[in-house]
Amino acid sequence: xxxxxxxxGLPKIELHLHIEGTLEPELMFALxxxxxxxxxxxxxxxxRAAYDFHNLQSFLDLYYQGMNVLKTEQDFFDLAWAYFTxxxxxxxxxxxxxxxxxxxxxxxxxxDVQFAGLNRACNEAEKELSITSSIILSFLRDMxxxxxxxTLEAALPYREHFIGVxxxxxxxxxxxxxxxxxxxxxxxxxxxxxxxxxxxGPADYIQQALDLLKIERIDHGVRCVEDDxxxxxxxxxxxxxxxxxxxxxxxxxxxxMEDHTLPQLLAAGLKVxxxxxxxxxxxxxMNDNFLAVQKAFSLSREQWVTLTRNAIxxxxxxxxxxxxxxxxxxxxxxxx
Ligand code: HPA
Ligand SMILES: [Zn+2]
Numbered sequence: 502x503x504x505x506x507x508x509x510g511l512p513k514i515e516l517h518l519h520i521e522g523t524l525e526p527e528l529m530f531a532l533x534x535x536x537x538x539x540x541x542x543x544x545x546x547x548x549r550a551a552y553d554f555h556n557l558q559s560f561l562d563l564y565y566q567g568m569n570v571l572k573t574e575q576d577f578f579d580l581a582w583a584y585f586t587x588x589x590x591x592x593x594x595x596x597x598x599x600x601x602x603x604x605x606x607x608x609x610x611x612x613d614v615q616f617a618g619l620n621r622a623c624n625e626a627e628k629e630l631s632i633t634s635s636i637i638l639s640f641l642r643d644m645x646x647x648x649x650x651x652t653l654e655a656a657l658p659y660r661e662h663f664i665g666v667x668x669x670x671x672x673x674x675x676x677x678x679x680x681x682x683x684x685x686x687x688x689x690x691x692x693x694x695x696x697x698x699x700x701x702g703p704a705d706y707i708q709q710a711l712d713l714l715k716i717e718r719i720d721h722g723v724r725c726v727e728d729d730x731x732x733x734x735x736x737x738x739x740x741x742x743x744x745x746x747x748x749x750x751x752x753x754x755x756x757x758m759e760d761h762t763l764p765q766l767l768a769a770g771l772k773v774x775x776x777x778x779x780x781x782x783x784x785x786x787m788n789d790n791f792l793a794v795q796k797a798f799s800l801s802r803e804q805w806v807t808l809t810r811n812a813i814x815x816x817x818x819x820x821x822x823x824x825x826x827x828x829x830x831x832x833x834x835x836x837x
Contacts, residue, residue, distance in 0.1 A: 519778065
């Protein structure tokens, strides 16, 4: 088996994925028609041509516009189910994905609708595709903390449907310190905590997210390399980083994949994982991300195994599920 075949066949874990970022243009057009929503693009090609981002905000503008087609429980189910079936092609075995409830609430789509559709797709994925999954409720950091607090309160009746809270959207100017109270409340309610930090924002935002929000994983975190003491701390405390290589390239966090900080993060012993973020917008799903990294850095088979083990250990899955994932990986390695 070639190393490329080995990489593609690896049993995979996705820990940084925005379900709204899996909305492919074809489904966007189909849902727009089904729901009578007007799109500002005449054709799928015209829409794809607009996917030419120069920073995070230029992507977010299209991302929020795209999700306007999501209206009903069936829409949220169709979105997540399309993602899960795509996952199966790349041998994904476990997924922990974000959704942005405030972006849908603002459009008049209730939490009942959002949770029902997403949860039904998760159950179906386990039954039909043997992919386990959990949902992380992500707050929009360009909205107020009061809005985040109100969203958390409104979501508590659905607590069995999500395992944690996250923080996403426009990073610069919206530091973690803005969300201390809502993360404290979420943690007190027993939820896991993660946050996007150090994507476009400075290393200090990573520090804040750890110290003030007490997060268990850092989403992105690629600017960690700008602070030696922080690098040392993140390594020593075994805090996982959910790195998204194609996202960083498409959002111009880096100019070329060869400029990615991944090798430095790995060399410093950080618990790096690889993920796809918003695959419908950033040119690819998990295997596309893995192969883009391999093309740039020619990692060893052992490094690929390490990345996969890191991801298993970084999940919020039960000890039994983590062990089953390790067993599956070990069997794959033995047979390869
Ligand atoms: O890559 C991202 N960064 C921040 N917010 C987001 N919301 C969706 N994708 C992203
Ligand atoms: Zn993200």
